[in-house]
Amino acid sequence: MTSLKIPKSSHRVVYLGTPEIAVHPLKEMHKAGIEIALVVTGSDKRRGRGNEKGPTAVKLEARKLGIPVSHQLEDICEVNADIGVIVAYGKLIPEEILKNLPMVNIHFSLLPRWRGAAPLERAILSGDEHTGVCIMQVEKKLDTGGIFRSRQVPILKGDSLKSLASKLSVLGSELLLDCFDEGFGIPQPQVGNPTYAQKLTNREQKIEWKNSTEEILRMVRLGNAWTTIKKKRLGVLEASERFGESLNIGEIRGTIVGTGNGAIELIAVKPEGKKDMEGASWANGLRLDQEDRLGE
Known part of the structure; x- marks a missing residue:
């Protein structure tokens, strides 16, 4: 070159x-x-x-x-x-x-x-x-x-x-x-096998609650993670790992949600058609049936 x-x-x-x-x-x-x-x-x-x-x-x-x-x-x-x-x-x-x-x-x-x-x-x-x-x-x-x-x-x-x-x-x-x-100098050839970074689709950013806690938190860190509750969209803006909880996948108890290998806490969310809010405020206004799960 x-x-x-x-x-x-x-x-x-x-x-x-x-x-x-x-x-x-x-x-x-x-x-x-x-x-x-x-x-x-x-x-x-x-x-x-x-x-x-x-x-x-x-x-x-x-x-x-x-x-x-x-x-x-x-x-x-x-x-x-x-x-x-x-x-x-x-x-x-x-x-x-x-x-x-x-x-x-x-x-x-x-x-x-x-x-x-x-x-x-x-x-x-x-x-x-x-x-x-x-x-x-x-x-x-x-x-x-x-x-x-x-x-x-x-x-x-x-x-x-x-x-x-x-x-x-x-x-x-x-x-x-x-x-x-x-000075720019002489460009050096790229070394190694390439991988490709296609844009994420909206569907890719939907949280799969069967995934591990770590995988879900990575998705949340991107800023556009979302799920559904009672068939309405819920943006997950901030979350953290929650230890010592025993919940089924997608089961929600207050701000705690079960994952494939543990649980996370919803710190900040954006309900469909509403402004961003703290997870606790959202959970306080939530009316769930026993069988309700996130992602369904």
Whole structure:
């Protein structure tokens, strides 16, 4: 592989990113004095209770920083940039653009493990003890490019998806700025067998109470775990292991629920059509029949 030659005197960048995890690198590049000629981000989407269209997290930040924003990849070719930087943009870059502009990506895993759109989610869900971040060269194929920099971090038991993403966003920003300061150098080929991190479907995030307590708590840490009670949806926002309880799978006693090998306590929940609430408040208002189970 050849080195990526970016003139230090003229870092003129196109930045491609969409969600919250891509905001910090944008801010740090701007703070470091790197010229960002254009930000390309995902389209405005309907969100919130009012179902009104709103901008992406990256678009909001780019506006604050006074950086031009586009939703069209074709606009990249109009700004005479030296390099493109991608952070969770959400789309593959056409080969025609890559032929004309070198691009690097901040990827939130230790490649080749967890190539794809949801590396942090899959790492937590699989019980990985560590993960990391890579600065990698962008190629036509998904997440196959060589590595310029990488750093490993432990996944702590208390790490939620949000907290882990925040840590890796900061770390990725540091590694990226190191590349700009010291030169990108020669990318090193990925070593090992790849695994793939497809986006989680809504169905995948439904809690299976027959699973182990550890597996269920990992799912809860992702932030979108859910179950059902009396055929209504119940979001499980926070939970913890509960020792010394003897319940059947899915059986609920107050805030305690039986799992495949133990029990958990529901600390915070979101009942269907209602606001987030403490598990105890929810349980106090619950009227259950003896045969009622979570997940049914």
